[in-house]
Amino acid sequence: MTDADCPATLACASDHRCRAKPCAADVDCPTNQACDVSGGACVRKACASDADCEGYCVLGACEEKPGYCFLY
Template identity: 90%
Template sequence: MAGDGGGAGEGGGAGGSGGGVVAPVICEMPHFTCSPSLQGRQVCVRGCVTDADCPATLACASDHRCRAKQCAADADCPENQACDVSDGACVRKACASDADCEGYCVLGTCEEKPGICFLG
């Protein structure tokens, strides 16, 4: 399944680099999992403090969760993403094959790395 390549994925940041500010622990459902043992269970991680605590394609929100970057146009978004002007956030571009992306087409969206399954 697809990931954002490093970091804890959308919603969970690596946390802790905010110049002495310590983010709270946040808990949520895993976003990408192949393991039935993790489905329906929350995972808890240190929340983000700054954008640097999130994967490069996400930004740190005020609730200490990594969320989609805000945008007004496609140029405001990272590679393999486009601006969804209806909600002002960057979203993964749709694809049919790797040729449609700067990286890989994974389950119909452009990703920087091939899909990964995490075993529980």
């Protein structure tokens, strides 16, 4: 129902679903995200290594926690 009900990287949309946060510039986005101006929403920053992030580079995107492996 509100932004508080969504994970920190998302915002509550008018349809009451958690969606990417709207933005006009990178400063509007959470850590490890940048503003995709063409879409008007925050997206994960691309990366090549952990040094590119404030956290970890997981499958080419900045994340706060490292990835993990598991069997299907």
